[in-house]
Amino acid sequence: MADIHNETDTYDPAAVEAKWQRRWIERGTNTVSLERAERPFVNLMMYPYPSAEGLHVGNVFAFIGSDIHGRYRRLRGYDVFEPIGFDAFGIHSENYALQVNTHPAELIPRNIARFREQLRRIGLMVNWEHELSTTDPAYYKWTQWIFLQLYEAGLAVKKAAPVNWCPQCMTVLANEQVINGFCERHPDTTVSQRVLEQWFFTITQFAQRLLDNLDTLDWSDSTRTAQINWIGRSEGAELVFETPVGEPIRVFTTRPDTVFGATYVLLAPEHPLVDRLTAAEQQAEVNAYRRRATRMDVVARRIGSAEKTGVFIGAYASNPATGQMVPIWIADYVLMEYGTGAIMAVPAHDERDYEFATQFDLPIVRVIEPENEETLPYTGWDGSLVNSGRFDAMSCRDAVGAITKWLEEKRLGKEEVQYRLHDWCISRQRYWGPPIPIIYCDDCGEVPVPEADLPVILPPLDDFRPDASGVSPLARNEEWYRVPCPRCGKTARRETDVSDTFLDSAWYYLRYPSTDFDDRPFDAELTRKWLPVDSYIGGNEHAVLHLMYARFITMALHDLGHLPFEEPFTRFRAHGTIVKDGAKMSKSRGNVVVPDAYIARWGADTFRMYLMFLGPYQEGGDFRDTGISGIRRFLERVWGIVSETDGTGGAEPAVRKLHQTIRKVTVDVEGLRYNTAIAAMMEYVNLLRSDEGGQVTRDLTEPLVLLLSPFAPHFAEECWERLGHHESVFDACWPDFDEQLAREAEIEIVVQVNGKVRSRLTVRPGISEEEAIRLAKADESVRKFVNGKEIRKEIWVPDRLVNLVV
RNA sequence: GCCCGGGUGGUGGAAUCGGUAUACACAAGGGACUUAAAAUCCCUUGGGGGCAACCCCAUGCGGGUUCGAAUCCCGCCCCGGGCACCA
Numbered sequence: 083m084a085d086i087h088n089e090t091d092t093y094d095p096a097a098v099e100a101k102w103q104r105r106w107i108e109r110g111t112n113t114v115s116l117e118r119a120e121r122p123f124v125n126l127m128m129y130p131y132p133s134a135e136g137l138h139v140g141n142v143f144a145f146i147g148s149d150i151h152g153r154y155r156r157l158r159g160y161d162v163f164e165p166i167g168f169d170a171f172g173i174h175s176e177n178y179a180l181q182v183n184t185h186p187a188e189l190i191p192r193n194i195a196r197f198r199e200q201l202r203r204i205g206l207m208v209n210w211e212h213e214l215s216t217t218d219p220a221y222y223k224w225t226q227w228i229f230l231q232l233y234e235a236g237l238a239v240k241k242a243a244p245v246n247w248c249p250q251c252m253t254v255l256a257n258e259q260v261i262n263g264f265c266e267r268h269p270d271t272t273v274s275q276r277v278l279e280q281w282f283f284t285i286t287q288f289a290q291r292l293l294d295n296l297d298t299l300d301w302s303d304s305t306r307t308a309q310i311n312w313i314g315r316s317e318g319a320e321l322v323f324e325t326p327v328g329e330p331i332r333v334f335t336t337r338p339d340t341v342f343g344a345t346y347v348l349l350a351p352e353h354p355l356v357d358r359l360t361a362a363e364q365q366a367e368v369n370a371y372r373r374r375a376t377r378m379d380v381v382a383r384r385i386g387s388a389e390k391t392g393v394f395i396g397a398y399a400s401n402p403a404t405g406q407m408v409p410i411w412i413a414d415y416v417l418m419e420y421g422t423g424a425i426m427a428v429p430a431h432d433e434r435d436y437e438f439a440t441q442f443d444l445p446i447v448r449v450i451e452p453e454n455e456e457t458l459p460y461t462g463w464d465g466s467l468v469n470s471g472r473f474d475a476m477s478c479r480d481a482v483g484a485i486t487k488w489l490e491e492k493r494l495g496k497e498e499v500q501y502r503l504h505d506w507c508i509s510r511q512r513y514w515g516p517p518i519p520i521i522y523c524d525d526c527g528e529v530p531v532p533e534a535d536l537p538v539i540l541p542p543l544d545d546f547r548p549d550a551s552g553v554s555p556l557a558r559n560e561e562w563y564r565v566p567c568p569r570c571g572k573t574a575r576r577e578t579d580v581s582d583t584f585l586d587s588a589w590y591y592l593r594y595p596s597t598d599f600d601d602r603p604f605d606a607e608l609t610r611k612w613l614p615v616d617s618y619i620g621g622n623e624h625a626v627l628h629l630m631y632a633r634f635i636t637m638a639l640h641d642l643g644h645l646p647f648e649e650p651f652t653r654f655r656a657h658g659t660i661v662k663d664g665a666k667m668s669k670s671r672g673n674v675v676v677p678d679a680y681i682a683r684w685g686a687d688t689f690r691m692y693l694m695f696l697g698p699y700q701e702g703g704d705f706r707d708t709g710i711s712g713i714r715r716f717l718e719r720v721w722g723i724v725s726e727t728d729g730t731g732g733a734e735p736a737v738r739k740l741h742q743t744i745r746k747v748t749v750d751v752e753g754l755r756y757n758t759a760i761a762a763m764m765e766y767v768n769l770l771r772s773d774e775g776g777q778v779t780r781d782l783t784e785p786l787v788l789l790l791s792p793f794a795p796h797f798a799e800e801c802w803e804r805l806g807h808h809e810s811v812f813d814a815c816w817p818d819f820d821e822q823l824a825r826e827a828e829i830e831i832v833v834q835v836n837g838k839v840r841s842r843l844t845v846r847p848g849i850s851e852e853e854a855i856r857l858a859k860a861d862e863s864v865r866k867f868v869n870g871k872e873i874r875k876e877i878w879v880p881d882r883l884v885n886l887v888v
Numbered sequence: 889g890c891c892c893g894g895g896u897g898g899u900g901g902a903a904u905c906g907g908u909a910u911a912c913a914c915a916a917g918g919g920a921c922u923u924a925a926a927a928u929c930c931c932u933u934g935g936g937g938g939c940a941a942c943c944c945c946a947u948g949c950g951g952g953u954u955c956g957a958a959u960c961c962c963g964c965c966c967c968g969g970g971c972a973c974c975a
Contacts, residue, residue, distance in 0.1 A: 761912035837956040
């Protein structure tokens with residue numbers, strides 16, 4: 083044991099951490115050979131957006147939890163590739179650049195440098211050789227390439243669409259970026275509606291596959307549920323209401339069983355049939371209503387008035403079931419984006435229709451007789467039909483199919499499935515993003531930029547401020563804007579929209595292994611070897627958008643023959659959020675905590691462990707400063723134990739506890755239950771230090787250092803070296819446990835009388851029921867409660883309890 | 889309004905195939921060491937009663953199922969996050 087340092091020096095985290103960060107670089111500890119690796123494992127974490135403020139505690143919480151998992155896998159013998167990059171395009175960077183009056187191209191590298199430093203400082207096992215930034219032309223060349231692939235496949239289409247316009251950003255927002263009618267980034271600014279030509283990816287074509295594939299993925303349930311709800315499949319029927327102008331109104335309904343009660347029809351104000359159907363005398367009123375509706379944004383245009391509004395357009399349509407002519411109204415709560423933009427209103431059995439009908443005095447016809455409920459509207463399924471001709475007395479469920487079939491025979495309806503999912507609008511009338519690689523020629527029309535001409539470089543404009551015109555700042559740069567048509571050579575114009583940052587992040591995981599290649603986005607062989615991603619850990623705030631878009635892009639590239647798989651992330655786990663004072667950390671709330679000062683004071687290892695000890699990783703927790711000293715004390719105790727280590731073997735209680743601890747930590751780390759894994763290690767250390775612990779030996783400390791290493795990597799390296807090892811602790815193996823050694827020699831079983839604990843017996847494990855009950859009955863404090871009463875029942879849970887019912 | 893989490897000591901949290909509630913840690917109090925303080929170490933710490941052995945009560949609230957409920961069921965309340973008339 084001559085090589086063990088029996089040093090009594092104290093633990094100095096700053097020195098230890100600096101030493102090992104230097105060593106990791108010198109030795110290439112965190113570099114994995116992508117070509118030679120035998121057991122490839124990609125440990126992905128959600129790359130950050132490099133803001134000027136640097137990483138906050140919420141960010142590092144996410145990275146640390148993922149890093150622990152990566153390090154654990156490495157100790158399990160995998161060749162772990164843990165890459166990181168920067169999501170540096172987008173409205174955030176651009177707005178900030180405008181605010182401080184500095185070009186984003188200048189700001190971003192500065193921010194990235196700071197982020198890189200912070201990420202290094204917390205000791206992530208990152209392969210820096212494969213770092214990427216979405217703003218790098220070598221990266222966005224391939225973002226543009228992906229656009230072209232989808233374009234050629236007909237999955238990128240241009241449509242005139244009503245979009246959300248933020249007058250503050252002076253640009254378009256995605257529906258998903260509008261919060262209660264206000265801009266996500268300007269909570270005081272109302273979003274209004276504008277019609278612009280936009281590029282869309284037709285993700286809706288993949289809706290069913292995106293839904294079906296969820297069954298095959300090992301994802302957190304919460305994330306899977308969020309995706310299911312977002313896709314929003316609903317089954318029903320499309321029914322046809324004939325109109326006098328020849329073209330019928332098609333409505334989607336999930337309740338075709340109630341069609342006999344449809345007493346009017348509602349169209350979205352933008353519905354194309356409105357112009358043709360509106361009676362002359364109603365025209366003025368209809369126009370006024372439509373103008374008012376478009377002043378508001380698409381999603382939340384009714385914020386502020388809970389009351390229903392609408393206008394009769396002076397025309398009638400025929401109810402396909404009754405043949406009766408029913409009035410046609412327009413109402414802004416009917417959305418053009420969903421279904422057919424038209425609904426049949428059944429006021430007796432729908433809340434909103436009921437409210438609307440009551441307000442405008444429209445007829446209400448009951449068609450369901452519920453079993454016991456009398457008040458209208460009745461929206462349930464338990465009842466039978468009335469006022470529905472030949473379908474009277476049929477149950478609602480049966481009537482759905484029967485009525486749909488009947489109308490189908492009359493060519494007035496068919497079964498239909500609708501999805502809530504919208505097509506993905508990727509156009510942004512902004513500057514700071516990858517230009518969409520399309521050229522408009524007066525003769526040839528829309529021409530894709532030839533692949534050889536990629537990337538379309540974002541020109542370094544001085545004035546990149548959006549203006550009220552709604553045209554991208556890029557259009558003001560003539561030199562860039564005018565370009566020869568790739569087909570005919572005549573002067574043509576570039577597309578001036580840039581693409582959504584969600585497109586950058588929809589494929590970044592594909593790029594990591596292939597960052598060295600300039601001539602292809604992702605190398606076929608490396609991709610086959612390393613991808614799809616083995617483990618992805620990230621926040622549930624990206625449960626729908628980012629993860630859905632990444633799945634869609636992967637699926638599309640698969641269909642186009644570029645990828646051998648169609649799902650990008652085999653396993654996904656959502657972590658919780660770190661909150662401060664009961665609320666999510668955000669700049670506007672002023673409750674952002676920056677990790678730097680804590681790391682400087684306590685060290686990265688203590689800080690890492692402390693964050694993981696706050697609460698369950700998958701639920702997050704409340705950040706407080708109190709308690710961090712407990713972790714530091716724990717590490718110092720381990721430090722002391724390592725110093726005292728001598729000899730082999732170990733006292734029986736210590737060995738037993740060791741094997742129990744290995745078992746517990748292994749299971750907990752697998753399940754991302756880091757808080758309880760840490761608690762288990764603390765218990766073990768407490769035992770080693772107690773009278774029962776005996777002499778600390780190499781056999782008792784080495785496994786502890788290994789268990790600790792994913793959590794406190796620098797600290798573990800130092801201890802490992804002090805224990806006489808010359809290789810990195812991360813080149814060692816995760817310890818195994820022995821069930822036999824973990825077994826207790828004696829266990830305590832509880833004796834209850836009528837379910838109340840009355841005594842505890844110390845017995846050997848595996849004791850028989852008869853013997854346990856005999857011992858229980860003989861116990862004095864038990865006898866006090868049984869006391870001559872008749873024992874009616876004896877309950878035996880092996881190795882746990884006896885319950886006597888008297 | 890809908891969906892998803894969650895509510896357990898002074899605090900963060902453990903324990904959920906129903907079976908010893910309060911692991912681990914912080915804070916607090918007491919003690920040892922010290923001229924003193926810090927650090928460290930040891931002890932106490934859910935509430936109530938009792939000299940004590942022990943007993944009673946307690947997991948947001950109210951019911952229920954069960955030999956036994958923090959855990960399952962029904963009905964509420966509160967907190968956090970997400971979505972917003974989805975036909």
